[in-house]
Amino acid sequence: MIFTDVVFYVLAAILLFSGIRVITTRNPVHAALFLVLAFFTAAGIWLLLEAEFLAIALILVYVGAVMVLFLFVVMMLDINLDKLREGFWEYLPMAGLIGLLMVVEMTLVLADKNLQPSQAVELPANYSNTAALGKVLYTDYLLPFELAAVVLLVAMIAAIVLTLRERKDNKSMNPSEQVKVKRNDRLRIVSMPAEVEPPEPVPAPAKEEKK
Known part of the structure; x- marks a missing residue:
């Protein structure tokens, strides 16, 4: 070893x-x-x-x-945490069955003679596995790569849509409507009369006291 x-x-x-x-x-x-x-x-x-x-x-x-x-x-x-652990034992049989199926699949894959390790191949000093991986990925597996990218894009859009909640008290802006706004839509000139200060009150004369 x-x-x-x-x-x-x-x-x-x-x-x-x-x-x-x-x-x-x-x-x-x-x-x-x-x-x-x-x-x-x-x-x-x-x-x-x-x-x-x-x-x-x-x-x-x-x-x-x-x-x-x-x-x-x-x-x-x-x-x-207590709420997360609720129903754990109810899903245990299904989880055990799925785990057993995965173990059987991995056993069948590893038992395949075509997947047995072969002798190591001598590679040149300037060999780049990154370049080799990119060449195989973008030539032989280009279509599956593009399909995986589309699936991830759809999943990302679906996550955004599911988490987007419209609230009545939420104030949002629409850029397209903001661009189309004109001066008369937001500004209005109102003619108002000038304010006149009221005259100061005249004090009333004091009454004479009777003797």
Whole structure:
């Protein structure tokens, strides 16, 4: 067993532990932190496979953006943990069935002879796996890549529409209407008479007292 094998088994054990803790811990902040640990260990495995671009993308996109945003949302919202745990045991049989199906699928995939590891191929010193990945992605898999981009765009628009709520007390502006506004629509000159100050009241004469 060489050193890379030891590193792989250590990272795989940490990845399995962190993945289990994500779904078993009760605190959502701790679950998010365990998920960050899982992403880091997965990036380490990608580095062992000499896929540096995928490892850096995993850290920058998921750890640096998605999980940080998720942590901000979790910490800013007042989450009722007791309410979240309601109905956990009701969904456990369905979740167990789906997990079992995923295990069977992964077993069938790993048992395929065509997917067995082959001998390492010597690559030149100036070889770039990032350039090779981009070439394959934008040539052989261009259509699936474009379809995935369209699906993500539709999902983003749907999220915006679902979170947009019209409120009666909400004041919004329409830029197209603001551009069309003319002076007479906003300004009106009114002729008003000049104000005249009332005269000062004259004091009444004092009455003489009778003797």
